Amino acid sequence: MIQRLENKNPEVAALIRQVFQASYAVEAELLGALxxxxxxxxxxxxxxxxxxxxxxxxxxxxxxVIEIIPDTAVTHIQSLVVHPANFRKGIGSALLTYVLKRCNSPVFTVETGAENGPATTLYRKFDFREILQYDTDHGVRKVRFEKRRASE
Incomplete structure (x- = not known):
């Protein structure tokens, strides 16, 4: 079940952060990021x-959890994280599908570490196209993806 999270509530925000911490610890390892x-x-x-x-x-x-910055022109997916205990269950796909259906903007963007194979595979599966790669000041190579809705 997917629902909007009231992140202004400190207890809810703490739950969100717990999932982020667990997921990002795995991503940091994948990327070799110290x-x-x-x-x-x-x-x-x-x-x-x-x-x-x-x-x-x-x-x-x-x-x-999926975190977005919605806009009428572009919806940016700031973060998409799954708790490691729930990897490979389709949760990332479900969250991505939910946002793509819910938001009406013609363009969606997202960034991830270039060496994050599971994330890049997921975004490509949803027809996101790589538009840029760059190096961060903390030594991680990032890739930016974009998805444009087909013109009606």
Whole structure:
């Protein structure tokens, strides 16, 4: 079940952060990153940010989260994380499908580490196209993907 998460609520924000921390620890390892800024994201950021969060619940537990910056022109997927206990269950695909159907913008963007095979495979499966690669100041090569809706 997917629902919007009230991240302004500190208890909900703490649950969101727990899933982020668990998922990003795995991603940092995948990328070989010794310094991975998403792991330093404080709880206050989840509470204060204006982004929109949707959560996937599995047996009453928060199993995955997608964070978006919605806009009429472009919806940016800021983060898509799944708790490692729930990897390979289709949760990332379900969250991505939900956002693609819910948001009406003609363009969607997302970034991930270039060496994050599971994420790049997921975005390509949904017809996202690579538009840019760049190196971060913390030593991670990133890739930006974009998906444009077909013209009606």
């Amino acid at each position: 310094d991975f800024p998403p792991l330093r994201r404080p709880l206050s950021d989840f509470i204060e940010i204006g982004n929109v969060f949707f959560g996937f619940f599995e047996h009453g537990e928060l199993a995955g």
